[in-house]
Amino acid sequence: MTNPATSSGLSGVTEAARQAPGRGLPPVHLWHPEHCGDIDILIRADGVWLHEGSPIGRAELVRLFSTVLRKDPDGYHLVTPAEKLRIRVEDLPFRAVTMQTADGVLRFTTDVGDVVEAGADHPIIVETDAATGEPAPRVHVRAHLWARIARPVFYELVDLAETAEGRLWVRSGGAVFPLGDVE
The missing domain is CATH 2.30.270.10 (duf1285 protein)
Incomplete structure (x- = not known):
């Protein structure tokens, strides 16, 4: 990844998702950080998650990201207590x-x-x-x-x-x- 803001954002998302106990879900509905920008993640209509055009091959990582996914009026976002990054979804997540x-x-x-x-x-x-x-x-x-x-x-x-x-x-x-x- 060449964009430091994106790298930090992806790291922050991963860290926030890992804080969910067991298979539980983090309280993303309580988190209201400022929008930090877009991250090059796309969930294709067939359910494949892509980052920078390449499939995310680790199911555990996709699961982690799915736990901090939220849909707001302006689209889908990965949300942490400190960051909100917009992603793209072709159909449903x-x-x-x-x-x-x-x-x-x-x-x-x-x-x-x-x-x-x-x-x-x-x-x-x-x-x-x-x-x-x-x-x-x-x-x-x-x-x-x-x-x-x-x-x-x-x-x-x-x-x-x-x-x-x-x-x-x-x-x-x-x-x-x-x-x-x-x-």
Whole structure:
């Protein structure tokens, strides 16, 4: 890295993320530092995190960064108590890559290790692309952060769905979520 401010920013982000106990999350919602600039990190639509155009190959480092990720009105940022660095996200920051069902709850695991139980606080939303008709399912992870539900996982959801009033629905945690129209 050639920019000392960026190097210090990346180091600061890594250090703040490491302070989260276990797999817990740092209290980024309580941190309100000044915006320090942009850092060349991109989360691609397929979930790959890039730094300066190269994939971040260490899953542990991606997990660390994901714990200090926050979405503000002006975009996605990695946030520490002292710094706020904007990053780019092509679609959504996370992917829901597996799903388990138990006791009436759909439990999703993301590509960065978060586990989310769908329900009133973590809804499943399926939007449909008007041009292609393709569904774009997502599940709420935390704060303003969402996970795109991977296609194989969406197929699992459709297999679990009930049909009512010409629509497919799934239930989880006492809530009901529409998946789309029955064709």
